[in-house]
Amino acid sequence: MPILTLAAKDLRLLLRDPRSAVILLVTPLLLILVLGLALGEGFGEKPDDRLRISVVNLDRGLPGKVPFPEKPWSEVVIDDMSATQDIRLEIIRDRGEAERLIAKNRRAAVIVFEEDFSERMHRCSFLTSADSVNPFGRDGVRLNQLGASLLNDRTQPVSASIIEQVTQVTLLRVVIPWMIGKAFARVGDEKFMELVANRLNGVKPIAPEVLQELDPVVQKLLVALTSDKDFPKIVLDEFRATKGSNFFKASEDALVIANRKGEFQRAVHKAFQNRAIMERVGKDVAFGEVLTPSVQKQVGPTVKRGVGDLFSNYNFEATRWSDLVKSDTREGVAANRIEYHDTAGSGVLNRGALRYQILVPSYTVMFAFFLVLSVGWLFVGERKHGTMVRLRAAPLTRGQILLGKLLPCLAVSLLQGAFLLAAGQLLFGMTWGSRPELLLPLVASTSFAAVGLAILVASVARTETQVAVYGTLLVLVLGGVSGSLMPRDLMPEQMKTISLVTPHAWALDAYNQLLATPAPDISAVLTACAALCAFGAVFTALAWWRMDLE
Structure with a gap:
């Protein structure tokens, strides 16, 4: 077929040109190597203000x-x-x-x-x-x-x-x-109250004013005791026991006690108000003797609740x-x-570093579009040698000529993409992600877009100087706008949106999904591949319309 013959001829010319090998294979590897050694550990990590x-x-x-x-x-x-x-x-x-x-x-x-x-x-x-x-x-x-x-x-x-x-x-x-x-939890418990009682046992004597303050309590106890219905019987039994058979004398004494309880209470009250008596009464009594075990059980929980109520803004029982x-x-x-994952890599080349997951796809995409230079020089050379004129005289349509030019360029671009990704894994320890099979359609669609742009530029440029100027300027500008020269995560959101006018940006987003995301969004990858194919189709159609075989 004339298309395959034409494609084979152009493929030999492309592979024979040493400039193509340097631009498409050696240069991106050197840039990846230098940047991989020069950039710090944090390159490629998403910004985090935390x-x-x-x-x-x-x-x-x-x-x-x-x-x-x-x-x-x-x-x-x-x-x-x-x-x-x-x-x-x-x-x-x-x-x-x-x-x-x-x-x-x-x-x-x-x-x-x-x-x-x-x-x-x-x-x-x-x-x-x-x-x-x-x-x-x-x-x-x-x-x-x-x-x-x-x-x-x-x-x-x-x-x-x-x-x-x-x-x-x-x-x-x-x-x-x-x-x-x-x-x-220890406040008011048994050991705590026992400790308090033991401490108070060492406090002797009880001060007179303390006993005086106990007078109201003692009075209440005396009133309640002497007013109890069983108290007269207890008194009578006690007097009978001490008086023996003199029943009447015992009853008379018990009756006197029962009738004179008011005087007795007042006498006790006066005794408590007498400081000298209280000093003698309290000299052999310790504070701790008041805190008997039963009293401790009653007082302890109340003390805890009291402390809690005093500091009600806090819950002291919390953990x-x-x-x-x-x-x-x-x-x-x-x-x-x-x-923690080691993102700095190991060895002299920092193999396995996170930065290579960014650098390798970035320069794979960017240098795919450097095919513009090789294809442009090929077209200019053919014009100089009159090949284009002879092709026009041959029984070939413009579409066949264009397809014959496009196929070898596509083959070279596919070879370049596969080579750089393989080198990225072998030399720099880059991983191909969890869905490596999706790299094939991505590389193919990126190559199609790059070849379409290369054919378009070649159809416009008339001299090698024009190819160098147009091609280099176009590739560098598109690389800068798209995020090939810097991580897209560092770009403002507005710039990320604007960059989608370039095929590079779609390719980089897809590579980011496949190589830097544990669970890639397959729909986003397929959408990017479709967008790249659309770019390639538009560029090829413009090249077919603009191509001049003179």
């Missing part, structure tokens, strides 16, 4: 089941941190990896929860005991007392200090309510900060927690 806090969690939790917490204490702290929307929590699984990141100045500080963190946290208490932990010091929470540590980079003191302060505030929110709750201050509960946000 504070990143890195955590190594080695905590083995509590040995048994406890009412609170239901999870290891380290997870309670992590949940509290992640509840803050302005914080992004990064979980690093290995302490050695954290130390390496600090040594290479890639992290300002890393929090480490040691294996016994939960055990130490659970023993934090305001109470005095042999196994209690006091976590507080002059500067706040003493991390070493809790089985925690902060690895920090001395070259980044400001960032490390911010992370340390966030850690301090979080630990205060977690440990303070736990310690207050444990302490308040969480939100419950303590009676505010909304702080729930951990899973979206604010991420697993």
